[in-house]
Amino acid sequence: MVKPVPAPGPAGQRKPREGAKQQQVLAMLRRPEGATVVQIAEATGWQAHTVRGFFAGLKRRQGIAARLLSGSGRSVPARKGAKGSYTVYRITEAG
Template sequence: MGFTRPRRPRDGTRQQQVLAMLRRQEGAAVAQIAEVTGWQAHTVRGFFTGLQKR
């Protein structure tokens, strides 16, 4: 096994938009993220689950 670089989302992706929203001081609600990304609420929650696995 060699050295692997940390994962980083490509510029302009929905994933990057969500991460930026979560980093804001006020954070972001599931409904806000769903509105911005066009995702359903269950998709936003699934995205959060994927983040926990990293």
């Protein structure tokens, strides 16, 4: 038996459902101070590798890039990595 081919979806960017975790993450990344992977993981219940995969998917599927901000000396509460640094991400439009 041959599987039916799904109809092509609408072209362009997809919008996350209202109240979805993806929408919550996008709001966190659009804040002026941005967000850390740890903050996003705690807010969504995702693992850190899932958060980073979400960033990659944003760029690939929706043309949105999560830009790295300063990694140390910021007053964002987060777990600290090597030498007391951590990475803060913020949304920028790719282009």
